[in-house]
């Protein structure tokens with residue numbers, strides 16, 4: 001990979017990158033606050049046909065999806081550049097009702113991190129979302145409550161990158177590279193300023209968010225030299241990751257333990273068994289009760 005990463009503090013970093021805009025190698029693009037990231041060029045046109053078929057089936061199943069146009073899949077440019085994503089990190093813990101429900105908001109610049117609720121003696125769990133699916137937030141709120149009720153002192157951090165995931169799919173694929181570095185910068189800064197033990201970090205997400213956390217695991221190793229404890233992913237996204245360009249696909253090097261659960265293989269979910277452990281309930285492809293794509297008829 002052609003990352004030109006800079007390992008100093010963010011402030012040093014912002015000073016260093018001023019004026020670097022045109023210094024990326026061909027095929028890379030400069031992203032503010034990050035440096036040079038590769039354009040995503042490896043997705044094959046075949047994927048578009050494949051995804052349109054799946055999408056058409058899903059679309060006909062769920063009336064609510066009518067608001068999304070097929071353009072999301074068709075508008076793909078050949079090479080797509082990652083952009084600066086206005087990622088928001090939401091910190092939750094058990095210290096107060098506000099911290100349980102509302103969360104402490106930090107943006108990607110990490111300004112104000114010193115005020116974020118963070119307990120170095122608790123486990124640190126990052127959770128994120130996939131393409132188009134952060135809002136409504138009920139599912140993520142439920143997961144947060146499960147963690148807060150089960151573990152003492154848990155740091156539960158929701159990575160909201162919907163600024164980069166609600167548009168064209170191929171742009172979202174390129175953008176997760178930015179989000180991965182933003183999240184890894186946060187981990188590095190928590191390590192340096194708040195005593196975070198990186199080898200206790202866990203990350204979990206589905207679909208595109210799973211691929212994003214794979215890249216985050218790599219960036220964490222690059223920045224800190226330490227592997228996160230675990231990445232848990234439901235159905236890592238298939239389109240653009242699985243067939244043509246495997247370099248962005250989550251794999252077993254991305255954390256000490258990479259646990260992949262496959263329920264939708266060959267549709268939106270990858271067929272690559274690339275974790276340290278891969279679970280394939282009911283064969284991993286189609287689920288009973290008509291759970292073909294996004295809904296189940298129980």
Ligand SMILES: *[C@@H]1O[C@H](CO)[C@@H](O)[C@H](O)[C@H]1NC(C)=O
Pocket residue numbers: 077078
């Ligand atoms: C995309 O790539 C194909 C094959 O390389 C080329 O024929 C086509 O003109 C390109 N499209 C755009 C919009 O650049």
Ligand SMILES: *[C@@H]1O[C@H](CO)[C@@H](O)[C@H](O)[C@H]1NC(C)=O
Pocket residue numbers: 107108109111112
């Ligand atoms: C990020 O948060 C800081 C502190 O709250 C604020 O001053 C800054 O304007 C924010 N930046 C962006 C890009 O939202």
Ligand SMILES: *[C@@H]1O[C@H](CO)[C@@H](O)[C@H](O)[C@H]1NC(C)=O
Pocket residue numbers: 094148149150151152153
């Ligand atoms: C977290 O706080 C809630 C509400 O005060 C409480 O019900 C729960 O038991 C606490 N969880 C832990 C692990 O202390």
Ligand SMILES: *[C@@H]1O[C@H](CO)[C@@H](O)[C@H](O)[C@H]1NC(C)=O
Pocket residue numbers: 197198199200
């Ligand atoms: C960091 O966490 C790992 C895994 O739980 C543990 O083995 C190690 O001792 C911890 N390091 C420190 C300095 O606490």
Ligand SMILES: *[C@@H]1O[C@H](CO)[C@@H](O)[C@H](O)[C@H]1NC(C)=O
Pocket residue numbers: 246247248250251252253
């Ligand atoms: C995971 O992917 C990275 C980047 O392509 C690669 O360097 C590494 O060797 C891969 N690890 C495994 C186990 O495939």
